[in-house]
Every structure is written in C-alpha cells, then in structure tokens.
Amino acid sequence: MNSGKVVMITAASRGIGAGCARELAAGGYKVSLLARSEIVLDLAQELDGIAVQGSMTNKEDLQRFVQTTLNHYGRVDAVVNSFGDPPRLDLLDISDQMWLENFEMLFLSVVRLARLVTEPMRQQGGGAIVNISACDVLEPDLGTPFSGTLRAAMAGFTKLYAKRYRGDHIRMNSVAPFFVADQLEELEGWDVPNDLMWGRPATYAELAKTVAFLISDEAKFITGTTLMVDEARSAAI
Secondary structure, three states: OOOOOEEEEOOOOOHHHHHHHHHHHHOOOEEEEEEOOOHHHHHHHHOOOEEEEOOOOOHHHHHHHHHHHHHHHOOOOEEEEOOOOOOOOOHHHOOHHHHHHHHHHHHHHHHHHHHHHHHHHHHHOOEEEEEEOOHHHOOOOOOOHHHHHHHHHHHHHHHHHHHHHHHHOEEEEEEEEOOEOOOHHHHOOOOOOOOOOOOOOEOHHHHHHHHHHHHOHHHOOOOOOEEEEOOOOOOOO
16 A cells, blocks of 8 residues: 555546546545546545646646645655547648647646656655556557657657656656547547457556556656557557
8 A cells, every 4th residue: 555655647537547546546645636627626525635626738737736735745756647638630730729739738748747746756755757648659640640749759758857867766657558448438439449459448447557556666667668558559669
C-alpha cells in the first residue's frame, strides 16, 4: 500500500484519467484530480480525495491545481498527465488555432506541470511523473495528426526531463497504449481492428496498473522512456 503518498491526475473525470484515479486510490494513494467537468468533484468525493475544476490548457488552473494539492496534502509524490481525445482532421484542414490549442493540451501542459511540481518533489527527495501517450508516438498516422506530432514532442521532453532530474530522484516516463475502453461502444467511429490480442481493448483499470507500476518504487530505475502498451502494433524498435 502507498498510504500517505499523493498523486495528481489530470483529465480525471472519465476514461483513462478516472481509471487511474480509481486504481491508485485503491492502492492507497491520496488523489488530487483535475478536469473541466464537474463530474470530477463527485469522483473525488467517491475516492476520499480532492478535485479542482479547470482546464489543463490554462496555466492559472494548473497553478491552482498544484497549490490546492500542496495546501491540502503538503506534498506531491506523483503526477499522471492524462488527456482528452484530440480531434481527427485531415492534415491541412487543421487551422493554426487548433494546432496551438492541442499543443497546449498535449505538450505544454506537461511542461507547465513539471515546472510547478519539480521543486516540491526535489525538496521531499523525489517523485514520479507519467504521461499518457499513444501507440502512434513513434509512427505518425494520418488518422491522428495531433497525436503523431505533438506526442512525439512529449517523448522528447520526457527524455530530457529524465536526464535533467534523475540526480534529484525525480522520474518521468510515458505510457503509449493502443485502444483503451471498458466497452467497445466507447470507440464508435474509430477504426478498431478485429484481431485485438484478447478480443477486446485494454480496460481503463488494466492500463492504470501499468501507470501504477511506473510511479511505484519498483520502477525506480525506469525513467525517460515511452513504454509501449500496444499489443506489438508499433513496428518501431
């Protein structure tokens, strides 16, 4: 059990973020959640945690999220950067504004949160950050243009941050899943193959177990990597 350890989770009202919140709370973590939807307030109450209603693309909301966590718990041991699904558009139909909005969500939010939590983690002797990436991070797909470009930048930042702060025992990794859903109906509109390894997507709870491992002491020598959780879909070595 991780009694007393505090984890912050973004985009936590549903999907992967909510799955991580439930799994980590069950493992003894105290949870601090962020999401735009007011549903996050109910989830925090269910998990005996706290929540801030706000957007991960807004730096003031992120500052409020971190400060609220520190005020309430006095520490931050781990951060899980989860995200909403970016839109899927034809490459040159994407406007400048949409590129900037998704850059803020998929990349700059990771940088901003890292700035805010690194010093508290350093002062307490370490910490861990896990970013939720996607399996196209190494092999961009025209069907998911934001993911294949901006999450590649996330992978680069993950490596650089890990190198910079390994001496402070602060680790950063990313997890890159294939399809994740509790019900196939959630993936309506996606091109889901009919040869999934177990005949279904990974559930939110199953992916959350990988996240839980990466923020645990059992993974203390793992940092700066993007862990593929994709049924070997990626051909990259």
